[in-house]
Amino acid sequence: MIDDPHKLSSEKRLWVGVLVQALEDACGTATLDGKNKERAMMEARYWITKPSRDLENVCDLADVDMRRMIALAKVEIEKADRRRAERATCGPARPRPANNVRLITFNGRTLSVTGWARLLGLSPSTISKRLKAGWTIEATLTTTNQHAPGGISDLQAGVLRPAGVSRARSVENRVSESKEAA
Numbered sequence: 001m002i003d004d005p006h007k008l009s010s011e012k013r014l015w016v017g018v019l020v021q022a023l024e025d026a027c028g029t030a031t032l033d034g035k036n037k038e039r040a041m042m043e044a045r046y047w048i049t050k051p052s053r054d055l056e057n058v059c060d061l062a063d064v065d066m067r068r069m070i071a072l073a074k075v076e077i078e079k080a081d082r083r084r085a086e087r088a089t090c091g092p093a094r095p096r097p098a099n100n101v102r103l104i105t106f107n108g109r110t111l112s113v114t115g116w117a118r119l120l121g122l123s124p125s126t127i128s129k130r131l132k133a134g135w136t137i138e139a140t141l142t143t144t145n146q147h148a149p150g151g152i153s154d155l156q157a158g159v160l161r162p163a164g165v166s167r168a169r170s171v172e173n174r175v176s177e178s179k180e181a182a
Contacts, residue, residue, distance in 0.1 A: 015062035022048045027080035048073040
């Protein structure tokens, strides 16, 4: 259809770009979201798969045969629909294998990130992000969650501390209490 796009004039490259964008929209690979993507996809499918004066003009300006462009579009749309249907029937993502579990040792106790998160009332992502940002293990596990200091995260973890007791102290107490219980 197009031998070498780099050898085309800038005008022809522009019109080829219009056809490529319409094809991407029709296949659902455009970077739009939600309602806009669905609408753009339906409009592009209609435009690029049916002979019309507009499509004929763009194809002429891009030096592309309109019938071949329509045939290509129909094939590419069908492939995209098959891929979308396969993704929809694949089911949920598989869990990570156990060898990707990160173990953290603190105050003589070794737990996974999820285990520490449950024990301390933090989210696993908070712990992981802190460690990736270069925090020490101690700082990671004893620092207050800034989004809800003494609030919902402590409530969810079942830890309600008396006024004047820092979260860090509460965390240390929980770690030592759980060590004693183990």
